[in-house]
Amino acid sequence: MTRTPLALVALLGASALVLAGCSSTPGGATGGNGDGKIQVVASTSVYGDIVEAIAGDAVDVTSIVASTSQDPHSYEASAADQLTVSQADLIIENGGGYDAFIDGLIEATGSSAHVITAAEFSHDWPGNEGHDHADGDDHDHADETDAADDHDHGDHEGHDHIEGFNEHVWYDPHTMEHLAEAIAEELTELAPADADAFQKGLSTFVAGIGDLETSLADISAAHEGDKIFVTEPVPLYLTAAAGLTNVTPEAFSEAVEEGQDVPPATLLEADKLLKAGDVRAVIANAQTGGAETTQVIETAKAAGIPVIEFTEILPEGKTYLTWMADNISTLAATLNR
Secondary structure (H helix, E strand, O other): OOOOOHHHHHHHHHHHHHHHHHOOOOOOOOOOOOOOOEEEEEEEHHHHHHHHHHHHHHEEEEEEEOOOOOOHHHOOOOHHHHHHHHOOOEEEEOOOOOOHHHHHHHHHHOOOOEEEEHHHHOOOOOOOOOOOHHHOOOOOOHHHHHHHHOOOOOOOHHHOOOOOOOOOHHHOHHHHHHHHHHHHHHHHHHOHHHHHHHHHHHHHHHHHHHHHHHHHHHHHHHHOOOEEEEOOOOOHHHHHHOOOEEOOOHHHHHHHHOOOOOOHHHHHHHHHHHHOOOEEEEEEEOOOOOHHHHHHHHHHHHOOOOEEEEOOOOOOOOOHHHHHHHHHHHHHHHHOO
């Protein structure tokens, strides 16, 4: 989704001149809150947590969307958000049209902070054809790194929704590993004295990613080809890594994600799929819903199909790694019933 609320447009236009003098200066940390630390702004707490896992107390991290009650697709930025972005030394966004509000804030403030876009590290991102889960990860990721380094604040076309691209890239641990590498590299440029600490944090995070991928491989070994139905495409990177087959009619999940009515013929197709007895699990988005989603869940339960819920935002008290581990564990337990 790429809608920019009119309230955001009005807010940014009214306050841009006031905050223009607060913009980050190129070439180093500003310590916008007075403590001299690198100021990192993340569009959501998912990315804020990854930064904290790498940098610890060496940076100050602000996550704009940090509650599971908030929807990044429709989030309306505030004047406080604009001030936060204006003081950033580094900005982490999802991209792919998911968190368009952050691009509006960058443009309004004229921020010169480096922007790292997570979606550009996905193997599905246009131009990343060489990025392959199955290649032992021994190829050169320069294409992904170059794409992230070429962010032009005056041109945000690359951050619009791309047809056929699943922007929920944080559900792909492989992509998050390469995002983390880019974050560590940028933090090292901003604070060379902390390079060893950043590398240590990165190594620990990457080890955790390895544990997630091992667990996903275990599911794949036991359940490759098992069919799942998802109300939205949110978890598909994770389920694909687990070897599962998504049988959801594309028109169903697209309509639900866009907040549109599911075509009656598609709803009937979904009903038949669930009643056929081949679907092993239904995965719903805990943060959104609607009549069609409710109908699918009720049909699944009546057919004896387990229903599990995933969220888009980091649950309170979880880290990215523990959150993903919980999701994978829940998926495995459901399939092993």
